[in-house]
Amino acid sequence: MAAVCPECNGTGWKIVEREEISGAERCDCVLVERAQRLESEAQIPPLYANASFDNFLLTRENPIAYRNMQEVLLTVRNFAREYPHGRHGGLLLMGEPGTGKTHLAVAALRAIMAKGFEGLYFDFQNLLDRIRSSFSNDESRVGDKEAYRDAMEAEVLLLDDLGAHRMSDWVEDTVTSIITYRCNNRKSLIATTNLIDAEAGYATVQRAEPGKPVDYRTTLSERIGPRARSRLFEMCRVVRMPLVEDYRLRKQGAQ
Ligand SMILES: Nc1ncnc2c1ncn2[C@@H]1O[C@H](COP(=O)(O)OP(=O)(O)O)[C@@H](O)[C@H]1O
Ligand SMILES: [Mg+2]
Numbered sequence: 137m138a139a140v141c142p143e144c145n146g147t148g149w150k151i152v153e154r155e156e157i158s159g160a161e162r163c164d165c166v167l168v169e170r171a172q173r174l175e176s177e178a179q180i181p182p183l184y185a186n187a188s189f190d191n192f193l194l195t196r197e198n199p200i201a202y203r204n205m206q207e208v209l210l211t212v213r214n215f216a217r218e219y220p221h222g223r224h225g226g227l228l229l230m231g232e233p234g235t236g237k238t239h240l241a242v243a244a245l246r247a248i249m250a251k252g253f254e255g256l257y258f259d260f261q262n263l264l265d266r267i268r269s270s271f272s273n274d275e276s277r278v279g280d281k282e283a284y285r286d287a288m289e290a291e292v293l294l295l296d297d298l299g300a301h302r303m304s305d306w307v308e309d310t311v312t313s314i315i316t317y318r319c320n321n322r323k324s325l326i327a328t329t330n331l332i333d334a335e336a337g338y339a340t341v342q343r344a345e346p347g348k349p350v351d352y353r354t355t356l357s358e359r360i361g362p363r364a365r366s367r368l369f370e371m372c373r374v375v376r377m378p379l380v381e382d383y384r385l386r387k388q389g390a391q
């Protein structure tokens with residue numbers, strides 16, 4: 137057991153004097169304890185156990201990417217700082233694999249939890265698998281029914297790798313209902329995706345070399361459906377990650 141807090145003698149309240157009037161205020165130790173509990177309930181994967189804004193590094197190898205990444209970091213930091221009073225109810229991080237989307241999304245979730253709000257991490261694919269299996273009427277799967285409800289009700293939901301799943305009507309309906317519910321009920325959403333979208337400035341057609349067929353890239357809308365995509369853009373501050381060398385490969389190379 138932790139030692140009794142010297143500030144409040146373990147009561148959770150401390151007397152503070154402000155302009156000669158004394159009153160009771162919540163002690164910081166209560167917030168710290170709550171933040172620790174929130175952290176342990178958020179289901180953040182072990183790989184991101186320490187991911188924070190402070191250990192998100194900006195590499196200087198490419199000055200333009202450096203500046204853009206600095207801007208991305210600032211935008212995401214501000215989103216977390218302003219929560220729950222920010223202009224946008226959500227944050228959508230778009231970009232290539234290994235550019236730090238999940239790291240930044242988790243850092244934002246953490247910063248929000250540090251303020252006492254409840255956060256929940258879900259890998260998109262894993263969430264769908266769990267929801268699907270909960271419909272199998274298998275009693276042993278009863279716990280999975282909660283996955284759907286949790287994704288709807290969590291104060292702040294992190295949906296990681298949106299669209300990394302084979303598309304089906306079922307997937308489209310499920311993701312649409314989650315995003316629509318959250319949007320309508322002003323519940324925050326942080327999402328990441330490797331998929332592209334023309335509105336975010338991505339070219340959806342790769343310029344083909346002469347004689348080669350045109351290469352169409354998979355868009356977010358194709359994977360999650362136009363309705364979910366449109367709600368997402370409506371509620372989210374959309375952030376496009378600059379193209380940097382895949383951080384995973386970089387780390388391997390350094391070993
Ligand atoms: N700028 C960065 N500074 C420090 N670590 C990073 C940075 N970008 C990525 N990483 C780390 O590299 C790994 C891959 O990053 P991740 O956020 O999973 O990329 P993405 O979600 O875009 O595919 C993670 O372990 C992450 O913590
Ligand atoms: Mg990721």
Ligand SMILES: [Zn+2]
Nearest residue numbers: 141144163165
């Ligand atoms: Zn205390």
